[in-house]
Amino acid sequence: MTEKILLCGNEAIAEAAIQSGCRYYYGYPITPQNEISAYMSYRMPQVGGTFIQAESELAAINMVYGTATTGKRVLTSSSGPGISLKQEGISYLAGSELPAVIVNVMRAGPGLGNITPSQADYFQATRGGGHGDYRTIVLAPASVQESADLTKRAFVLADKYRIPVMLLLDGMQGQMREPVLIEPLKETEQFDKSWCLTGCKGRKPNIARSLYLEDKALPDLNERLLKRYAEIEKREIDVDQYKTGDADIVIVAYGTPARMCRSMVDLFRKKGVKVGLFRPITLWPFPYDLLEKTSKHTQEYLVVEWSAGQLIEDVRLALGKSKPIHFHGVLGGRLMKINEVESKLDSIIANMGAHI
Amino acid sequence: MTTYTVPEILNEARTHYCAGCGHGILHRLVAEVIDEMGLREEAIGVAPVGCAVIAYEYLNFDMSEAAHGRAPAVATGIKRSLPDKLVFTYQGDGDLLAIGCTELIHAANRGENITIFFANNNVYGMTGGQMAPTTLEGQKTLTTPSGRNIKDTGHPIDAMKLLENFQSVVFLARGILTSPKEIAKTKSYIRKAFEIQQQGIGFSMVEVLSQCPTYWRMTPVNALKHIEQTVTKQFPTGIFKDI
Numbered sequence: 001m002t003e004k005i006l007l008c009g010n011e012a013i014a015e016a017a018i019q020s021g022c023r024y025y026y027g028y029p030i031t032p033q034n035e036i037s038a039y040m041s042y043r044m045p046q047v048g049g050t051f052i053q054a055e056s057e058l059a060a061i062n063m064v065y066g067t068a069t070t071g072k073r074v075l076t077s078s079s080g081p082g083i084s085l086k087q088e089g090i091s092y093l094a095g096s097e098l099p100a101v102i103v104n105v106m107r108a109g110p111g112l113g114n115i116t117p118s119q120a121d122y123f124q125a126t127r128g129g130g131h132g133d134y135r136t137i138v139l140a141p142a143s144v145q146e147s148a149d150l151t152k153r154a155f156v157l158a159d160k161y162r163i164p165v166m167l168l169l170d171g172m173q174g175q176m177r178e179p180v181l182i183e184p185l186k187e188t189e190q191f192d193k194s195w196c197l198t199g200c201k202g203r204k205p206n207i208a209r210s211l212y213l214e215d216k217a218l219p220d221l222n223e224r225l226l227k228r229y230a231e232i233e234k235r236e237i238d239v240d241q242y243k244t245g246d247a248d249i250v251i252v253a254y255g256t257p258a259r260m261c262r263s264m265v266d267l268f269r270k271k272g273v274k275v276g277l278f279r280p281i282t283l284w285p286f287p288y289d290l291l292e293k294t295s296k297h298t299q300e301y302l303v304v305e306w307s308a309g310q311l312i313e314d315v316r317l318a319l320g321k322s323k324p325i326h327f328h329g330v331l332g333g334r335l336m337k338i339n340e341v342e343s344k345l346d347s348i349i350a351n352m353g354a355h356i
Numbered sequence: 357m358t359t360y361t362v363p364e365i366l367n368e369a370r371t372h373y374c375a376g377c378g379h380g381i382l383h384r385l386v387a388e389v390i391d392e393m394g395l396r397e398e399a400i401g402v403a404p405v406g407c408a409v410i411a412y413e414y415l416n417f418d419m420s421e422a423a424h425g426r427a428p429a430v431a432t433g434i435k436r437s438l439p440d441k442l443v444f445t446y447q448g449d450g451d452l453l454a455i456g457c458t459e460l461i462h463a464a465n466r467g468e469n470i471t472i473f474f475a476n477n478n479v480y481g482m483t484g485g486q487m488a489p490t491t492l493e494g495q496k497t498l499t500t501p502s503g504r505n506i507k508d509t510g511h512p513i514d515a516m517k518l519l520e521n522f523q524s525v526v527f528l529a530r531g532i533l534t535s536p537k538e539i540a541k542t543k544s545y546i547r548k549a550f551e552i553q554q555q556g557i558g559f560s561m562v563e564v565l566s567q568c569p570t571y572w573r574m575t576p577v578n579a580l581k582h583i584e585q586t587v588t589k590q591f592p593t594g595i596f597k598d599i
Contacts, residue, residue, distance in 0.1 A: 024437060050436045054429070055462035062426035062459070066402075066433020069420045074433070092423050197418040197434065199441050201397035207412045208420035 004179040009147040009169060010035035012180045013077070013103055014043065016151035020185040022073040022101070023049035026063040028056055028082060031115045032171040033105035036077040057082040061089030061102075068098035069208040071196030073155050077103035079171070080121055081112060083129070090164050091130030095210030095221070097195075099158035101151070102136075103167045105174035108332030116333050117171030119255060122310035125168045126284045133222055135229045137165040137236065138283040140254040144178035150281070152185045157236065159191040161228055168283060170306055172256040229285075237290070238281040243269065244294050247276030249348060251341075252291070252315050253304040254280050260338050261304050264345060273349055283314075291318040300348055302326045304341055363391040365399075367416045374481075376576025378566030379407060381533045382446075382475055383414050385543045389550060390417070390442070399442045400434055402427045406448035407481040425456025428463035431470045442553060444471040450480045453489040453513050460519075464559050467524025471549045472561040474515060477568040478587065485571035489513040492590055497571065515563055516596040527552050527560035528597040532588065533567070534580040545595070557599070565591055 007015065014036045017025070025040040037053060044051040050067075054060035060076050067074040078086060083104045093100050104125060108118035125138045137157050141147040147169060154165040197206055212218040240258075243265055244250050251261040258279040268275040278294065280287050301323055303312040312327050319325060328344045330336045362368060365387040373379045390399050396417050403411040405424035412419035422430040427445035435443040452460055452474050463470065479497055480486040486499040490512045494503040504512075519525050527549050531542030542564055549560035565587050567579035574582060 024433070026433070052432070052436070052466075055458055058426065059429040059432075059459050059462065062423060062429035063433035063436075065422070065426075066420065066430035066435075067437045068433070069430075070434055070437040072437050088423055089426070092421075096421070197400050197420060198438065199398045199400065200417050205412070205417050205419065207418070209412070211409060211421055213410070 002183065004181045006177055007144060007180050008035055008175055008177045009141070009144045010105060010174045011039045012144045012148040012182065013151045013167065014039035015182050016148035017075045017101070017155070018043055018047055018049070019182050020073060020152045020155040022075050022155060023047065024067045024072055024074040025049070026052045026054050026060040026074070026076050028054050028060050028078065030079045030082045032107055032117070032174050033077050033079050033103065035174070036103065057085035058088065061086040064100050065089055065093055065096070065098060068093060068100045069096075069197045071193045071198070073159070075101050075103070077105065079105050079107045080109045083121060083124065087124070087130035090136060091128075091132050091134060092210055093164040094130070094134035094136065094225070095132060096208050097162040097225075098164070098208065099162050100164045101154045101158055101167065102164060104169070106168065106170050110332070114333055115171065116335065117256065117306065118332050119170050119257070119306040120308070120310065120332050121168065122283065122305070122307060125166050126286070126314070134225060135163070135284055137161070137163060137232060137285075138168050139165065140168050140281060140283050141173060142255055142258045142279060144176065144180045147173060148180050148182045155185070156189070160189065161232055163228070163232075170255045233285040236282060237285050237287045239287040239290055240279040240281055241290070242277040242279070244276030244278055244298070246274055247294070247298050248274045249300045249302060249345070250276045250278050250294050250298045251302045251304055252278045252280075252311065254283065254311065257304045257306055257336065260336070260341060263338070264341050267342065268345060275345065286314045286318070288314070288318040291315065295319055295323050298323065300324050300326065300352060302328065302344065302348060304328050306330050306336060307332070363387045365391045365396045365416050367414055369413050371414070372410065373407065374570040376567060376569040376579060377407075378477065378533050378564065378568070379475060381539065382473065382564050382566060383411065385539070385546055386444075386446070386473060387415060389543060389546045393547070393550060395442050395550070398440070399444075400438065402431045402434070402443070402445040404445065404447040404451040405482075406451045408446050408448060408475065409482065411446055425451050425454070426459055427451065427456065428459040428468070428470070428472065432463055432466070432468050435468060435470050439469070442550060444473060446473045446475070448481070449474070449476045449478065449488040449490040453515060464519050464522050464525050464561070467558040469553055469556055469558055471553050473546070474561060474563040475566045476515070476563055476591065477566040478512075479568050479571045481568055481571055490591070492587065512590055514591060515561070519561065520597050524558055525561070525597060526558040526599040529595045530563040530565065530591060530593050532565045532583055532593055534584050548598070565593070
């Protein structure tokens with residue numbers, strides 16, 4: 001596609017996957033991500049790809065596993081309750097060192113919760129979710145354009161590190177419509193595919209596995225993964241910093257709340273208060289060091305998220321107890337109003353007193 | 357005189373299976389058929405969770421593990437990606453009919469062009485001999501110490517009956533491994549199933565009543581007699597569907 005079109009975030013992810021060379025999509029219906037499978041159901045046949053509406057999220061993630069063993073780009077998507085079901089498969093993907101992209105368009109929980117946009121799956125996404133010592137790269141878009149762009153990046157990162165990559169977006173990001181330009185992914189790297197299952201012609205058999213019974217074999221796998229994770233932490237951290245360079249107050253937020261907070265930065269700057277926005281784009285690896293750097297000049301921090309407080313734990317890990325960290329969240333099932341953030345900032349500023 | 361040799365497709369690994377277990381025979385049959393069809397380099401197998409979890413230690417071609425019960429979904433993902441390859445799963449009774457029943461039914465109903473080999477030994481072997489969906493009425497296991505009581509635990513599930521009404525299922529057969537004659541018959545089912553897949557006709561499954569002397573608390577010879585005299589009463593052998 002060479003011109004801007006109007007798509008919702010879910011559709012933009014689906015089209016960006018196609019433009020990244022993904023030809024396999026397996027999914028199971030759940031709101032608020034259904035536009036992805038609806039889009040794929042007609043788009044995949046147009047490009048000679050495969051679309052299966054699986055019998056469950058378990059089946060879908062294991063179809064992903066199967067296609068991933070063959071080295072092809074493959075996508076699945078779901079929301080909270082369905083992502084919980086996929087966690088078994090995500091752990092197996094991580095253990096078997098297989099590349100795949102998983103989209104979580106977050107709804108409110110716990111349990112069945114409801115379909116209100118939410119960010120309450122932050123822990124599940126960034127802390128593993130499934131069993132075992134493993135990581136998934138987690139990318140958090142804050143616009144429809146960025147949803148498309150990060151989808152393309154997700155496929156590249158998955159191939160580069162042979163790792164499952166999760167796109168984590170709140171339901172608002174999935175549902176809202178914006179003009180978006182989705183050009184074909186420009187491949188700049190060749191990825192090693194010698195490990196794939198393709199039939200063993202001319203080589204020794206390849207095995208896709210996460211079971212290691214031999215002495216030291218499992219510690220070896222875990223060590224290999226840890227080294228890869230350290231490499232990712234060194235190379236792939238991404239953050240959008242908006243006017244944080246001289247900020248007295250830094251807001252930390254991702255996804256839709258970050259967009260709300262960006263307008264707060266402009267509003268308070270007009271009032272003469274130096275507010276900035278620190279928006280992590282990679283939630284794992286989290287930009288701890290970059291956030292800590294702001295504490296040289298920043299006095300107070302405000303974490304804004306659509307949960308009872310999950311992102312705030314990474315902010316605490318970055319800053320320790322050196323600076324006050326305020327929190328404004330909403331509990332699952334309620335939407336946040338922008339004037340709540342304004343009031344919160346007002347009260348922080350009032351309490352800061354003379355030093356502003 | 358017939359000279360038996362190790363097929364190219366079997367690794368000369370030391371077996372981890374118990375004495376008298378049926379898995380070794382079934383592995384060999386699958387391997388022999390693939391060899392005879394000249395498809396070693398085209399084959400991709402999916403191992404289950406259960407006693408056959410490390411089937412890839414013996415089978416000398418590309419293979420994948422699968423999470424417990426999910427082998428038909430993994431095989432779906434492989435076959436859709438590589439439709440020209442010979443894709444099969446090798447699963448036990450707990451893997452296929454308990455935790456993986458959903459994946460089995462829907463792969464069958466979609467008519468996935470894959471083959472499932474179902475080793476049914478009426479018991480969970482890997483975990484120490486618990487009741488399986490196919491445990492016979494009255495059979496003693498670790499979790500049915502007084503014998504399986506169908507009032508509490510339901511009846512043994514018959515995979516042939518379960519699948520035969522699905523219109524997309526094209527080949528169903530059940531064999532045993534109790535004598536050279538029966539082994540030859542079972543091998544012919546395996547070959548038929550692979551031929552059907554090669555022709556792209558659709559979903560095929562071969563169930564094999566496999567002996568588990570260890571958890572049946574029987575000698576290997578008595579385990580074979582038990583299959584012929586008792587297990588086949590519950591699970592009759594033969595071709596159940598051949599379209």
